[in-house]
Amino acid sequence: MPRGMYRSRTFRRIFVKVPGNTVKLHYRRRKPSKAKCANCKKLLIGVPHELPLKMKNMPKTAKRPERPYGGMLCSACTRQLLKQKARGG
Amino acid sequence: MALFEVGRLCVKLAGRDAGRKCVVVEQLDPTYVLVDGATRRKKVNIKHLEPLAETIELNSGASHEEVKDVFEKLGLDVFDSKPKQTPPRKKHLKKVKDKTEKKTVKAKPKIEKKDTGVVKEAKGIEEVR
Numbered sequence: 001m002p003r004g005m006y007r008s009r010t011f012r013r014i015f016v017k018v019p020g021n022t023v024k025l026h027y028r029r030r031k032p033s034k035a036k037c038a039n040c041k042k043l044l045i046g047v048p049h050e051l052p053l054k055m056k057n058m059p060k061t062a063k064r065p066e067r068p069y070g071g072m073l074c075s076a077c078t079r080q081l082l083k084q085k086a087r088g089g
Numbered sequence: 090m091a092l093f094e095v096g097r098l099c100v101k102l103a104g105r106d107a108g109r110k111c112v113v114v115e116q117l118d119p120t121y122v123l124v125d126g127a128t129r130r131k132k133v134n135i136k137h138l139e140p141l142a143e144t145i146e147l148n149s150g151a152s153h154e155e156v157k158d159v160f161e162k163l164g165l166d167v168f169d170s171k172p173k174q175t176p177p178r179k180k181h182l183k184k185v186k187d188k189t190e191k192k193t194v195k196a197k198p199k200i201e202k203k204d205t206g207v208v209k210e211a212k213g214i215e216e217v218r
């Protein structure tokens with residue numbers, strides 16, 4: 001039976017081929033959920049979802065697109081919003 | 090009154106400088122337009138531009154300075170690309186080590202150790218006698 005910690009579902013079970021020519025079961029933490037657009041709830045492009053430690057060491061430009069509302073709104077919603085602002089304002 | 094004529098003010102919708110005001114400087118072809126102003130001076134697809142009502146007088150293919158004057162008069166900010174000041178590269182001289190020298194140096198001490206050992210013993214015997 002695995003150690004108490006690994007008996008919960010917060011760990012993913014991964015089968016790994018090890019040098020001893022056998023298949024071993026490894027446990028890995030689950031990744032946070034994918035980023036979604038605040039407006040249309042579609043998945044955001046250019047926004048990775050990694051474990052906090054890995055995200056922390058990533059450069060800022062790797063974590064979100066370099067566009068106004070990058071990482072918050074998808075490109076279509078950004079364009080729509082800016083169009084409204086240009087027309088309304 | 091064409092839509093994307095030279096001098097038409099518009100807002101860029103996509104890309105890094107989305108949401109910034111720019112002016113059409115030159116019409117390259119039906120879909121592409123040269124744009125300058127608060128955005129970088131670049132070729133842009135008209136799909137990524139939202140035309141505004143105002144137009145300014147500008148001769149086609151105007152330089153960045155001309156656009157800058159007109160924009161400053163209108164009180165709009167202008168994008169100036171800062172020249173890239175790369176710090177002077179420290180010229181670290183490659184430490185040229187002769188590979189050959191290294192090898193011989195290593196070999197020598199080994200031989201010496203053996204000789205001195207033998208010589209010492211011989212000396213010791215003579216002194217004792």
